[in-house]
Amino acid sequence: MGSATELGRVRGLGSAKSGTHHWMMQRVTAIANLVLMTWLATSLITSDFSSIDAVKMWLAKPAAAVPLALLAMSAFTHIRLGLTVLIEDYVHGEAGKLAAILALTFFTWGGLAFALFSIAALAFGGAAHVGQ
Amino acid sequence: MAAESNRPLSPHLQVYKWGPAMLVSILHRATGDGLAIVGVLVFLWWLGAAASGAEAYTSFIGLASAWYGQMLLIGLTWAFFQHSCSGLRHLLLDTGAGYELNTNRTWAIVVAITPVILTAAVWLFIYYKGL
Numbered sequence: 001m002g003s004a005t006e007l008g009r010v011r012g013l014g015s016a017k018s019g020t021h022h023w024m025m026q027r028v029t030a031i032a033n034l035v036l037m038t039w040l041a042t043s044l045i046t047s048d049f050s051s052i053d054a055v056k057m058w059l060a061k062p063a064a065a066v067p068l069a070l071l072a073m074s075a076f077t078h079i080r081l082g083l084t085v086l087i088e089d090y091v092h093g094e095a096g097k098l099a100a101i102l103a104l105t106f107f108t109w110g111g112l113a114f115a116l117f118s119i120a121a122l123a124f125g126g127a128a129h130v131g132q
Numbered sequence: 133m134a135a136e137s138n139r140p141l142s143p144h145l146q147v148y149k150w151g152p153a154m155l156v157s158i159l160h161r162a163t164g165d166g167l168a169i170v171g172v173l174v175f176l177w178w179l180g181a182a183a184s185g186a187e188a189y190t191s192f193i194g195l196a197s198a199w200y201g202q203m204l205l206i207g208l209t210w211a212f213f214q215h216s217c218s219g220l221r222h223l224l225l226d227t228g229a230g231y232e233l234n235t236n237r238t239w240a241i242v243v244a245i246t247p248v249i250l251t252a253a254v255w256l257f258i259y260y261k262g263l
Contacts, residue, residue: 027226030219037212045258050197052189055182075175079168086165114176118183 022081029078036071056122065123072115080108152240159244160218163211171208209254213247 043064049055059065087100148154174196181192195201221230221243230236 027223030223034216034219037216041212041254045254045261050193052182052186055189059182075172079172082164083168086161111172111176115179118176118179121183122179 022084025077026081029074029081032074033071033078036067036074039067040071059119059122062123065119069116069119072112072119076108076112076115080104152237152244156218156221156240156243159214160222163215163218166211167208167215170204171211174204174208206251206255210247210251213250214243217243217246217250 043058047054047058049058059068083104084101087097087104091097091100177192178196181188196205221239224230224239230239
Protein backbone atom coordinates (compact mmCIF):
# COMPACT_ATOMS: atom_id res chain seq x y z
CA MET A 1 0.00 0.00 0.00
CA GLY A 2 2.99 2.26 0.51
CA SER A 3 2.52 5.87 1.43
CA ALA A 4 -0.23 6.70 -1.07
CA THR A 5 -3.41 8.35 0.14
CA GLU A 6 -6.69 6.42 -0.05
CA LEU A 7 -7.61 8.40 -3.13
CA GLY A 8 -4.20 7.76 -4.64
CA ARG A 9 -4.55 4.01 -4.21
CA VAL A 10 -7.87 3.78 -6.05
CA ARG A 11 -7.29 6.43 -8.71
CA GLY A 12 -7.18 4.94 -12.18
CA LEU A 13 -8.81 1.64 -11.20
CA GLY A 14 -12.17 2.66 -12.63
CA SER A 15 -15.55 2.02 -11.05
CA ALA A 16 -16.47 -1.06 -9.01
CA LYS A 17 -18.76 -1.98 -11.96
CA SER A 18 -21.64 -2.87 -9.66
CA GLY A 19 -22.79 0.48 -8.28
CA THR A 20 -25.75 0.98 -10.60
CA HIS A 21 -26.98 -2.60 -10.17
CA HIS A 22 -28.03 -1.96 -6.56
CA TRP A 23 -29.71 1.31 -7.56
CA MET A 24 -31.53 -0.23 -10.50
CA MET A 25 -32.70 -3.36 -8.66
CA GLN A 26 -34.03 -1.20 -5.83
CA ARG A 27 -36.26 0.56 -8.36
CA VAL A 28 -37.27 -2.51 -10.36
CA THR A 29 -38.35 -4.30 -7.17
CA ALA A 30 -40.03 -1.10 -5.93
CA ILE A 31 -42.33 -1.05 -8.94
CA ALA A 32 -42.98 -4.81 -8.65
CA ASN A 33 -43.76 -4.40 -4.94
CA LEU A 34 -46.13 -1.53 -5.65
CA VAL A 35 -48.14 -3.58 -8.15
CA LEU A 36 -48.10 -6.82 -6.13
CA MET A 37 -48.77 -5.16 -2.74
CA THR A 38 -51.74 -3.30 -4.24
CA TRP A 39 -53.07 -6.67 -5.38
CA LEU A 40 -52.42 -8.31 -1.98
CA ALA A 41 -53.91 -5.43 0.02
CA THR A 42 -57.00 -5.44 -2.21
CA SER A 43 -57.34 -9.21 -1.79
CA LEU A 44 -56.95 -8.98 1.99
CA ILE A 45 -59.54 -6.28 2.53
CA THR A 46 -62.13 -7.57 0.06
CA SER A 47 -62.05 -11.19 1.28
CA ASP A 48 -62.55 -12.81 4.65
CA PHE A 49 -59.39 -14.72 5.61
CA SER A 50 -60.30 -15.25 9.25
CA SER A 51 -60.58 -19.00 8.61
CA ILE A 52 -57.69 -21.15 7.44
CA ASP A 53 -59.92 -22.85 4.86
CA ALA A 54 -60.46 -19.51 3.14
CA VAL A 55 -56.68 -19.02 2.87
CA LYS A 56 -56.24 -22.56 1.49
CA MET A 57 -59.01 -22.14 -1.10
CA TRP A 58 -57.51 -18.80 -2.15
CA LEU A 59 -53.91 -20.02 -2.47
CA ALA A 60 -54.93 -23.20 -4.29
CA LYS A 61 -55.52 -20.95 -7.31
CA PRO A 62 -52.46 -20.09 -9.42
CA ALA A 63 -53.82 -16.54 -9.79
CA ALA A 64 -53.19 -16.08 -6.05
CA ALA A 65 -50.23 -18.37 -5.25
CA VAL A 66 -48.05 -17.13 -8.13
CA PRO A 67 -48.33 -13.37 -7.44
CA LEU A 68 -47.86 -14.01 -3.72
CA ALA A 69 -44.65 -15.99 -4.40
CA LEU A 70 -43.48 -13.24 -6.78
CA LEU A 71 -44.22 -10.64 -4.11
CA ALA A 72 -42.13 -12.58 -1.59
CA MET A 73 -39.18 -12.69 -4.02
CA SER A 74 -39.45 -9.03 -5.00
CA ALA A 75 -40.04 -7.83 -1.42
CA PHE A 76 -37.12 -9.78 0.07
CA THR A 77 -34.81 -8.46 -2.65
CA HIS A 78 -35.99 -4.90 -1.93
CA ILE A 79 -35.60 -5.47 1.82
CA ARG A 80 -32.08 -6.78 1.44
CA LEU A 81 -31.03 -3.81 -0.67
CA GLY A 82 -32.70 -1.30 1.65
CA LEU A 83 -31.39 -2.72 4.92
CA THR A 84 -27.91 -3.01 3.36
CA VAL A 85 -27.91 0.77 2.94
CA LEU A 86 -29.13 1.20 6.51
CA ILE A 87 -26.27 -0.95 7.81
CA GLU A 88 -23.69 0.79 5.63
CA ASP A 89 -24.90 4.18 6.89
CA TYR A 90 -25.12 3.45 10.61
CA VAL A 91 -22.86 0.50 11.45
CA HIS A 92 -19.30 1.73 11.62
CA GLY A 93 -16.35 -0.60 11.97
CA GLU A 94 -15.66 -3.40 9.52
CA ALA A 95 -16.35 -6.33 11.88
CA GLY A 96 -19.75 -5.07 12.97
CA LYS A 97 -20.69 -4.17 9.43
CA LEU A 98 -19.66 -7.58 8.11
CA ALA A 99 -21.61 -9.36 10.87
CA ALA A 100 -24.71 -7.24 10.22
CA ILE A 101 -24.60 -7.79 6.44
CA LEU A 102 -24.14 -11.52 7.02
CA ALA A 103 -27.10 -11.63 9.44
CA LEU A 104 -29.19 -9.69 6.91
CA THR A 105 -28.24 -12.11 4.13
CA PHE A 106 -29.28 -15.10 6.25
CA PHE A 107 -32.48 -13.34 7.33
CA THR A 108 -33.56 -12.52 3.79
CA TRP A 109 -32.78 -15.95 2.31
CA GLY A 110 -34.25 -17.73 5.32
CA GLY A 111 -37.36 -15.57 5.27
CA LEU A 112 -37.83 -16.03 1.53
CA ALA A 113 -37.42 -19.83 1.79
CA PHE A 114 -39.92 -19.88 4.66
CA ALA A 115 -42.43 -17.79 2.70
CA LEU A 116 -42.11 -19.80 -0.52
CA PHE A 117 -42.42 -23.13 1.28
CA SER A 118 -45.50 -21.94 3.19
CA ILE A 119 -47.13 -20.68 -0.03
CA ALA A 120 -46.32 -23.97 -1.79
CA ALA A 121 -47.64 -26.05 1.14
CA LEU A 122 -50.90 -24.08 1.14
CA ALA A 123 -51.17 -24.09 -2.65
CA PHE A 124 -50.48 -27.79 -3.23
CA GLY A 125 -51.84 -29.34 -0.05
CA GLY A 126 -54.36 -26.73 0.95
CA ALA A 127 -57.38 -27.50 -1.16
CA ALA A 128 -57.13 -31.26 -0.55
CA HIS A 129 -56.98 -30.78 3.20
CA VAL A 130 -59.66 -28.15 3.74
CA GLY A 131 -61.38 -28.76 7.03
CA GLN A 132 -58.47 -30.64 8.60
CA MET B 133 -11.60 9.37 6.54
CA ALA B 134 -9.27 12.07 7.86
CA ALA B 135 -8.34 10.92 11.35
CA GLU B 136 -9.03 13.15 14.39
CA SER B 137 -10.17 16.25 12.59
CA ASN B 138 -11.65 19.16 14.48
CA ARG B 139 -12.87 20.90 11.39
CA PRO B 140 -16.53 22.01 11.51
CA LEU B 141 -19.20 19.82 9.95
CA SER B 142 -21.35 21.43 7.32
CA PRO B 143 -24.30 21.58 7.49
CA HIS B 144 -24.08 21.68 11.27
CA LEU B 145 -25.82 18.61 12.66
CA GLN B 146 -27.77 20.36 15.43
CA VAL B 147 -28.73 23.63 13.79
CA TYR B 148 -31.35 23.30 11.09
CA LYS B 149 -34.98 24.06 10.41
CA TRP B 150 -37.35 21.20 9.65
CA GLY B 151 -38.94 21.20 6.21
CA PRO B 152 -41.41 18.90 4.41
CA ALA B 153 -38.68 17.34 2.23
CA MET B 154 -36.61 16.43 5.29
CA LEU B 155 -39.66 14.94 6.97
CA VAL B 156 -40.63 12.67 4.06
CA SER B 157 -36.99 11.74 3.55
CA ILE B 158 -36.51 10.41 7.08
CA LEU B 159 -40.02 8.90 7.06
CA HIS B 160 -39.10 7.01 3.89
CA ARG B 161 -36.19 5.39 5.67
CA ALA B 162 -38.03 4.81 8.95
CA THR B 163 -41.12 3.28 7.33
CA GLY B 164 -39.01 1.22 4.93
CA ASP B 165 -37.00 -0.25 7.76
CA GLY B 166 -40.14 -0.77 9.85
CA LEU B 167 -41.80 -2.65 7.00
CA ALA B 168 -38.61 -4.60 6.28
CA ILE B 169 -38.37 -5.83 9.87
CA VAL B 170 -41.79 -5.71 11.57
CA GLY B 171 -43.96 -5.93 8.45
CA VAL B 172 -42.07 -8.92 7.12
CA LEU B 173 -42.26 -10.78 10.43
CA VAL B 174 -46.06 -10.32 10.47
CA PHE B 175 -46.22 -11.50 6.84
CA LEU B 176 -44.12 -14.61 7.62
CA TRP B 177 -46.09 -15.29 10.79
CA TRP B 178 -49.36 -15.13 8.83
CA LEU B 179 -48.10 -17.49 6.09
CA GLY B 180 -46.35 -19.81 8.53
CA ALA B 181 -49.40 -20.05 10.78
CA ALA B 182 -51.63 -20.85 7.81
CA ALA B 183 -49.21 -23.52 6.59
CA SER B 184 -48.91 -24.98 10.10
CA GLY B 185 -52.58 -25.78 10.56
CA ALA B 186 -55.90 -24.59 11.94
CA GLU B 187 -54.75 -24.21 15.54
CA ALA B 188 -51.76 -21.99 14.70
CA TYR B 189 -53.88 -19.95 12.31
CA THR B 190 -56.64 -19.40 14.86
CA SER B 191 -54.09 -18.17 17.38
CA PHE B 192 -52.60 -15.79 14.76
CA ILE B 193 -56.03 -14.37 13.89
CA GLY B 194 -56.74 -13.99 17.62
CA LEU B 195 -53.59 -11.89 18.12
CA ALA B 196 -54.04 -9.92 14.89
CA SER B 197 -57.62 -8.98 15.74
CA ALA B 198 -56.87 -8.04 19.37
CA TRP B 199 -56.64 -4.27 19.98
CA TYR B 200 -52.83 -4.32 19.96
CA GLY B 201 -52.82 -6.43 16.79
CA GLN B 202 -55.10 -3.91 15.12
CA MET B 203 -52.93 -1.02 16.30
CA LEU B 204 -49.88 -2.73 14.79
CA LEU B 205 -51.69 -3.43 11.51
CA ILE B 206 -52.93 0.16 11.29
CA GLY B 207 -49.34 1.32 11.85
CA LEU B 208 -48.06 -1.03 9.16
CA THR B 209 -50.78 0.16 6.77
CA TRP B 210 -49.67 3.75 7.26
CA ALA B 211 -46.00 2.73 6.90
CA PHE B 212 -46.84 0.96 3.64
CA PHE B 213 -48.69 3.97 2.21
CA GLN B 214 -46.02 6.40 3.44
CA HIS B 215 -43.20 4.34 1.93
CA SER B 216 -45.15 3.82 -1.32
CA CYS B 217 -46.07 7.49 -1.79
CA SER B 218 -42.56 8.58 -0.90
CA GLY B 219 -41.16 5.90 -3.21
CA LEU B 220 -43.29 7.20 -6.08
CA ARG B 221 -41.90 10.68 -5.33
CA HIS B 222 -38.39 9.27 -5.57
CA LEU B 223 -39.16 7.56 -8.89
CA LEU B 224 -40.37 10.93 -10.21
CA LEU B 225 -37.32 12.72 -8.82
CA ASP B 226 -35.17 10.10 -10.57
CA THR B 227 -36.43 11.43 -13.89
CA GLY B 228 -34.98 14.84 -13.00
CA ALA B 229 -38.37 16.43 -12.35
CA GLY B 230 -39.52 18.23 -9.22
CA TYR B 231 -36.35 19.88 -7.99
CA GLU B 232 -37.72 23.44 -8.21
CA LEU B 233 -38.06 24.60 -4.59
CA ASN B 234 -41.81 25.23 -4.61
CA THR B 235 -42.63 22.07 -6.58
CA ASN B 236 -40.40 19.98 -4.35
CA ARG B 237 -42.02 21.42 -1.24
CA THR B 238 -45.54 20.85 -2.56
CA TRP B 239 -44.85 17.21 -3.47
CA ALA B 240 -43.28 16.59 -0.08
CA ILE B 241 -46.37 17.98 1.69
CA VAL B 242 -48.67 15.85 -0.48
CA VAL B 243 -46.54 12.78 0.28
CA ALA B 244 -46.78 13.48 4.01
CA ILE B 245 -50.58 13.91 4.06
CA THR B 246 -51.87 11.37 1.49
CA PRO B 247 -50.80 8.23 3.44
CA VAL B 248 -52.79 9.35 6.50
CA ILE B 249 -55.92 9.76 4.36
CA LEU B 250 -55.37 6.42 2.59
CA THR B 251 -54.80 4.61 5.91
CA ALA B 252 -57.99 6.10 7.35
CA ALA B 253 -59.92 5.13 4.20
CA VAL B 254 -58.68 1.51 4.27
CA TRP B 255 -59.47 1.00 7.96
CA LEU B 256 -62.85 2.72 7.74
CA PHE B 257 -63.59 0.28 4.89
CA ILE B 258 -62.41 -2.68 7.00
CA TYR B 259 -64.46 -1.66 10.05
CA TYR B 260 -67.48 -0.79 7.91
CA LYS B 261 -67.26 -4.20 6.26
CA GLY B 262 -66.85 -5.76 9.69
CA LEU B 263 -63.91 -8.02 8.87
